[in-house]
Amino acid sequence: MMRAAPSPEEVRRHNLGTLLRHIHLRGSASRAELAEGMGLNRSTIMALTSELTAAGVVREELPRSTGRRAGRPSLVVRPESTRVYVLAFQIGVHRLVAARVGLGGVILDRRETTRPRGPFDPDEIVGVLASFTRQLVRRADPDAVCVGAGAAFSGMVRSSDGMVRYGPNIGAVDVSLGEMLSRRLGLGLTVAIANNANLGALAEHRRGVGVGCQNLLYLHADVGVGGGIIVGGRLLEGADGYGGEVGHMVVNPAGRRCGCGSRGCLEAEVGELALLAHAGREDAVAELGGREAVQAVLEAADRGDSAAREALHRVGDWLGLGVANLVNVFNPEMVIFGGTLRDIYLGAAAQVRSRLATGAMAASRERVRLRTAELGEDTTLVGAAELAFSEVLNDPLEVLARLRTGAAAGRPLRDRSGSRV
């Protein structure tokens, strides 16, 4: 069927969204660069930037000088990062983070706490995040506007309604966490929620080491092992949003028991519990907490402790086998290791890549690049912020309208729906 030509309103919405996305993801740009990048003429760009400037979403200024140069420098369009922001949450097995993230992806302010491992209590989690949010919002500029909220959850999340289904390590079963959090925040915002590794993939794809890669795998470990898969530039969600759970791919049918009830899942063989068990340090988790315990094994291995070294190599071997399978299936341009897998990869790269060399077919592996997450420990948080920004980037018009009337100054905008990535 033929589509009717888009209305001028639709064109304007589309162009504003594209321009805003450009500034949000690529940072400051001159009008000329924007015109070139968007394929629009300079007068259209000028109209669009004027509209966004008037609304206070971007500002135009002279570039800071980096030396004497001839000629008049052209104006640079910058995001109003402190004025337009979202709330981003990270809900991990033993870590809760809340952050205020400005347009352009800058983390402006953050609060975090570790939570004891143990049964998942949604009320308690929502309570902590709501109290963090009050502190974050209070410290924002008086004229700052919150345009969305997003959360990264260490478990499975149904894409149709944001229902938190299951997390082998977090223990939740069927909780409307996004809805609970939205209600408790009382900001008139819907908190969009998605799987943490999927959001990590999105973050690295949009503003990390995976920029420009249309096909990538992101593997993330904290307590469990998760994955996010980008195929043809889009996150692979599956039918219900549960796609990419590479941690529960069985690599060793006769292997270790997994928290999910199966045996020999990638998570069971390369997760921190496996590493610590092989190194004879199971108790370290309780004493040190996950990340530090993993770090201690790496340091011991570096000092020549043979149990630690053996444990690291063993985990590296299994990780390489898992990656080899994934490379055969997806033929990615890049595999990114995040969370504690970043440390594991750098500490056991010889094992990982040897397995990849022998387990993946030459044609599939010859161009794949193995990288660590460029956003470091903030991948999933940055991903949650991207999720939160997605609505305003898809449809900046309503936000602009509210900014223009000034009705929203100092107060968050009302969101109409729980939209997703």
Next chain:
Amino acid sequence: MAKARQWEPLDEMSVTPVLDLRGVDKSFGPVQVLHGAALSAYAGEVTALVGDNGAGKSTLIKCLGGMLPMDGGEYLFEGRPVRVGSPREAAALGIEIVHQDLALCENLDVVQNMFLGRERRSGMVLDEAAMEEMAARTLTGLSVRTIKSVRQPISSLSGGQRQSVAIARAMLWDSKVVVLDEPTSALGVAQSRQVLEVVRRLADRGRAVVLVSHNMNDVFAVADRICVMFLGRTVAQVRASDVTHAQVVELITSGRSGDGVEAGRPVPVHGRGTGPGGGAGRG
């Protein structure tokens, strides 16, 4: 001895190596230490130069950097034959060598170190604020986040941070080739990790990086290619994705690999007994 093998470049962009040394001979008095050594480095890639103690890595790097004259062999830069008679001539081509001792000035701060000896080369008059911003931007560009202030003296930085500053200096000056001699050998785990990530980013930002290392794990973590030297000869130049740890170790220790990697033949699986290659049920 097996002949050095040139592999197809990883992608179209890097068809011509930025740096291509071939058949390099070098003697110290009566002792010949390089026998037709070779090394190619490509833009956007990390080439690891490995070999046992005394294999000739540092000697080859010194020839590359103009610190030692070559007795024979070819030196191609961006496909053209060049003569590199001094470190200054190497620098003029855009070759930066980060030595293990780094040559940073302890008492100067990060900005001063990054601009040391270069103020005039740019032909542009830079004020302090501009230099500070460029230094900070370069470090941010390499995602070096742990250095709190670019006005800190070098003496207050950790070993990993110092390496990062030295690498950032190469980045700032638009070097085409950056050679790093054992950048992580003196560092602990956390700092090594930081340096490896910076090394990788330097290549991802388009530089040809040569990494001299004895640490096979570091090599596999970041290398696209591995150049193996044995007793003054280059015995293999292979893609890192085509070889296993065991094969590289064999090349380093014996100058050849039982399964013929240096000749490009297929590679059998090496079981380690403890991992996926080991017996079932050993999890």
